[in-house]
Amino acid sequence: MVKFNKEEFELLLSRRDFIRNLSIIAHVDHGKSTLTDQLASAAGFIDEDSAGEKRVLDVDKNEIEKGITIKSTSLSMVLNDPSNEKEKIIVNLIDSPGHIDFNSEVTAALRVTDGAILVVDSVEGCRGQTETVMRQALQEKIKPVLVINKVDRVIEELQFSPEEAYQNFQRIIESVNVLISTYGVEDDLYKNLQMDPTIGNVAFGSGKMGWAFTIPQFAELYSKKFQTSADKIARKLWGEHYYDHEAKKWSTEPYSKVSGKKLKPSFCEFILEPIFQIFKLVKERSTNSNSSGEEIALSEELSNVIQKLSISLSKEDRKKDSKNLLRTIMRKFLPASKSLIQMIIQHLPSPVQAQKYRYSLLYTGDLNDSNAMAIRDCDPNGPLILYVSKMIPMHSNTSASSISNNVGRFIAFCRVFSGTVKQSSSVRILGPAYEGAQSKKDVFNAHVQRVLIMLGKNTESVSEVSCGSTCGLAGLDKYIVKTCTCVDEDNFECMPIRNMKYSVSPVVQMGVEPVNPADMPKFVDAIKKLVKSDPLLECRTNSAGQYVLAAAGELHLEICMKNLEEEYGKGIPIKQSQPVVSFLExxxxxxxxxxxxxxxxxxxxxxxxxxxxxxxxxxxxxxxxxxxxxxxxxxxxxxxxxxxxxxxxxxxxxxxxxxxxxxxxxxxxxxxxxxxxxxxxxxxxxxxxxxxxxxxxxxxxxxxxxxxxxxxxxxxxxxxxxxxxxxxxxxxxxxxxxSPKLVEPIYLVEIQCPNSVMGAIYSVVNHRRGSIKSTEVINGTPLLNIVCHLPVLESFGLTQELHGLTSGQAQAQCNFSHWSIMKDDVHDPSSEVNKLIQSIRRRKGLKDQIPSYTDYCDSQR
The missing domain is CATH 3.30.230.10 (Ribosomal Protein S5; domain 2)
Known part of the structure; x- marks a missing residue:
């Protein structure tokens, strides 16, 4: 295994044109983490056989238990350019969550990156969270590329023909392009941007199996056969292009001009059919028990295919069962890391390119001042300007030896936009409420104790990091709650980087307090650390003096409570209330x-x-x-x-x-x-x-x-x-x-289920005061996608009810949609809203009776 080479990394940091900062974004379970594994394997962090299974950046114990990404985690890698092995590139990669409850982590990741790999499951297509994360990326001026993942499912589970698979891919690409044109319509950056397989900003593959390809890769293979340039071939391998073997020429007509026979789309004939053929031949391979460890013979046809593709199989490979043999063959034929790295280098911007158009979005001061210009130019000799997008708890293996007692301390994860941050740099910290040079609000002076390169759950200390890269800073956590801008200590003119705007709201609450009042000081300290560790989580005290945690949803609240009890407040018995909903007036x-x-x-x-x-x-x-x-x-x-x-x-x-x-x-x-x-x-x-x-x-x-x-x-x-x-x-x-009213939060709920349980789903939604927005068949599958609005108040236990009612066939994803005014008269004792308000008042220790305006007015006599 290749270990992280600190000297090489520090040397490459000065080559800003050869740095890529990117996030991997997707709907939950679409395969971000398996693709991350492929890149981590190429960089030598994990072995090839583990890639796709290890989920190297799922380092939190909750992530391992739940099988989903909860925290955005960064991995800085040195990768070889597949087109020029002598050339190396730094990739600062952030694997972000797909579950909507943890969407604030996606926001924090996007702010410090310039590019994004959008991953879409080839079976499920674009889902609700796909649209949400894509909208966030476009709002942050992030340039995307697309990976259509889990193509093996299309072949094996859905058993599509090559033409059906091709049509399915077309629909996915069209959906992504609609999102770009919808949310990027007002930005010049996106006016001409399309996901176009012929130029290589779309990849197809299977992160779990470790294979992927782009059309330009196949064009290179076929350019010699057709004796023309790879660029010309690439343009003919997608869309309405066919090869007429009888006429021995390319055509845009689906029928042969010689025989009138129907022609196959070129993408199907020259790309998908060879892949489908390998799947078919491996599946047909003799599966006689290989528990004895003996080599299993390959069919003549499969042997010929492997030979044509110049794939060599060892004796150990030939002993593998069909599933693992297929994985080995496909990984050698079309290694995922090669496709991904080429796409990253060719289609995602360097910080030098990206900051030229992102600086106007990021900087809140005069866009013509010297600080703005330094950000625009990604100037390593300019004033230090960096943005901390989140705080990361230190682990025992954190490379911060000068920090006494890592437990309860945090690393400030940041992007350096101008200048260079060094160990012992003196910085001025501008908090979210900072208002300018004349303001003394939310501004502090501090010293950076360590500059850290983020390596998943590990870190490596370096002497400095210049603009264009991400890093961690140790020693600033006493002054930062969640986010901030850091500048040189004598730079009083610099305005902060724009605060992030989250697409989710903390609408689910829970009251917490220590069982033993003597534990209150420790409890308060634990709450502060918990809030610091989560970008979205809020904590406030109610009128009864109880601490109230506010999170995005049930799962988010569950994870936060687990972290409070098992990590930050370990050993403190904690009493918690039932989850309740945040309302507005x-x-x-x-x-x-x-x-x-x-x-x-x-x-x-x-x-x-x-x-x-x-x-x-x-x-x-x-x-x-x-x-x-x-x-x-x-x-x-x-x-x-x-x-x-x-x-x-x-x-x-x-x-x-x-x-x-x-x-x-x-x-x-x-x-x-x-x-x-x-x-x-x-x-x-x-x-x-x-x-x-x-x-x-x-x-x-x-x-x-x-x-x-x-x-x-x-x-x-x-x-x-x-x-x-x-x-x-x-x-x-x-x-x-x-005429006061109560305002309640509304979820947009997506439910995937078979047609057979649609009636049961409708009944559940209606019973919970929901309204159905749309019901559509997911192309190529027996599944429906039901979209509805549902009050957050009625969402508790929804997942469990759907699971029980449909024997696990229905899956729901709740996303905050909007606030809705509850129409009932708040003063009418018979109204549901009056009863709700009374229950809220009772919970907060207030009198049940809603006051009248006359209770506060004075007589003017």
């Missing part, structure tokens, strides 16, 4: 101003609430609108949302957390001391939007407008305590007066 009408006095009666406020349009909510949630220049923002509000020009520049705050989809607006006119109380009202607004008046859930889509105020002239009588309380009560009253 909103308003649906504009109300009259609500009046409230300060406790000392010297200050009066009039505030009303009104609903925000869904379009404006979406704009705010995208992130850029909140940080826009005041004048630009005002123009958008006036022109696109018909806001009154008098108030468009008087937005005091967004909330919660200064960025949420709620707004506080100063709509008053000529009121004294308003600027002096602004901070007090904003603080209250942040608290109220985090915990609404209905049931302590966050607000969404509410605009609070301060219409008028009567404030005491003496500042000591209009302090934070006085004005804050008055504004709190006025906002609560306004929310409750503006």
């Amino acid at each position: 909103t308003v649906t009408t504009e109300c009259e101003p609500c009046f409230a006095k300060s406790p000392n009666k010297h200050n009066k406020l009039w505030i009303h609430a009104e609903p925000m349009s869904e379009e404006l909510i979406s704009l705010i949630e995208e992130g850029d609108f909140v940080k826009q220049d005041v004048n630009k923002r005002a123009k958008v509000l006036e022109q696109e949302f018909n806001w009154d020009p008098a108030i468009t520049k008087k937005i005091w705050s967004f909330g919660p957390n200064d960025k949420g989809p709620n707004m506080l607006v100063n709509a008053s006119h000529s009121v004294e001391y308003m600027n002096e109380i602004q901070d007090f009202v904003v603080t209250t607004f942040q608290q109220n939007t985090m915990r609404g008046a209905l049931c302590d859930e966050p607000l969404r889509g509410v605009v609070f407008k301060v219409d008028d105020a009567d404030l005491h002239s003496d500042s000591s009588h209009r302090n934070a305590g006085q004005v804050g309380e008055a504004s709190r009560r006025a906002m609560c009253a306004a929310q409750l007066r503006a």
Whole structure:
């Protein structure tokens, strides 16, 4: 086995044109990890026989138990260029999860890479998560290539003919191209990008068996036979191209001009038929017991085929059963690593190429300043600018000897976009809430203790890593919660790299607390480490003081709880509640101003609430609108949302957390001391939007407008305590007066099942308040793909119910879709939503009864 050569790797790091940073993305179980094994084998990390079975980057114990990828894991490799053995290339590969619950890991992987290998199961085709990860990749300006995987299933399970398989591949490629044209339509990078087998950005194969091919590979083989260039042959091996053997010429007509006989598509005749023939001949091979270890004879026809392909089989190979013999033959005929490496080199960009078009997406500052230019040019001598996309727990085998006690410590996994990061570099850490040079919020100074190359569960310490590559940094975890930008300690002008936007939301919650109150300090520390280890997981305390974990789904929550109990909080008995759903609160009408006095009666406020349009909510949630220049923002509000020009520049705050989809607006006119109380009202607004008046859930889509105020002239009588309380009560009253509603999360659910159980599936969905969106036959299979919307509240136990009802024939995948307003009157005691709100209030230690707006209003007499 070839071990990691640190000296060689450090030498190659300076050749940025020969670096590729890529993610492998796919729907769950489409075969990412088996393809990763093939590349790892080519780099010498695992032996050839283990590739496809070992799942080298599934290093977490939960991944091994569940058989799925849960954490995105990086492996830096030195690979030989198959077309030039003297040339070497660095590939920083990240294997990312396919299950939707762990999609935040995909986001973290894509941010630090430039290319993506999209893997699609040849039987299942494009599924829901295929579309999700592809959309994410295109939003991050990631250039994709396609691998149609598990082709062996098409041959053996579905028993397709070559023409049926070809048609199936065409449908998959067309589906991927539709995704590119749909989600990349506004980007020049994708205007002319298509997955086109003739140019080699599509590969076909079987990661598990270790074989794959591209059309250019076969074109090289056939170019001598047809005495023409490989490029010309490649263009004829896909689409409406046929070879007329009688006329001895290529044709675009499906019938021979000599005999009128139907011709075979060239892809079928020259590529698929030889592969199908090998499968057929090996299957027909004598399978007399080989337990004695004796060599089994090959048929004459199979021997001839192997000889023509220049494949040599050892005596040990000939003793193998048919399954392993087929794997050996196909791996020698069409080694997967060769196809994948060629596709990576030829069709995925180097960091030098990618940063020229990605810098405008990544950098939040002036795109003409020196920092932006350094990112654009991938300048190793420029200012240090790197982005940490996730925190990785240290293992005992981490190469960070200067870090005392690795347990509970984290590596900051990052991409260096400019400059060079070195051991002992002094850096300025810009957190997600950092707002610029004048801001002291979320900014820290620290020293890098180790620079690490990521090798799956292992690491290797190096002296430095320059721009264009990924690496791990040790010693910064005290200052980073989840993500950040790091720059030189004296670079005060650099703005941060744009924060990541996740496509999933933490909509499933669970309350947790230590059984023994004396364990609370250790428990809090364990919670902090758990939250740091997961890009999406959130933790907050409710009004009863209980810690509440919020995750993407049941499986995500299950894994997080397991990590809390067995790793970060090991030895601490933990009490947990039943999983519950995250809700939001909103308003649906504009109300009259609500009046409230300060406790000392010297200050009066009039505030009303009104609903925000869904379009404006979406704009705010995208992130850029909140940080826009005041004048630009005002123009958008006036022109696109018909806001009154008098108030468009008087937005005091967004909330919660200064960025949420709620707004506080100063709509008053000529009121004294308003600027002096602004901070007090904003603080209250942040608290109220985090915990609404209905049931302590966050607000969404509410605009609070301060219409008028009567404030005491003496500042000591209009302090934070006085004005804050008055504004709190006025906002609560306004929310409750503006037709408040509860908002619930909705899943988009994909269910694969045989036609025979469709009625049972429909019944389950309808019983759970779901609605069927579509039902389609999966081409070439007896399976249906049922797509429906289902409230997250009704999703608990769905997988188990479907499994039991259909004897395991139905598989469901839940993906967060949208938020939906629950229509029932929240104050009607007979409504389901009223009962739901009461149960939420009861769980949080609040009074069952929903308050009225009059409970917060003061009399104006």
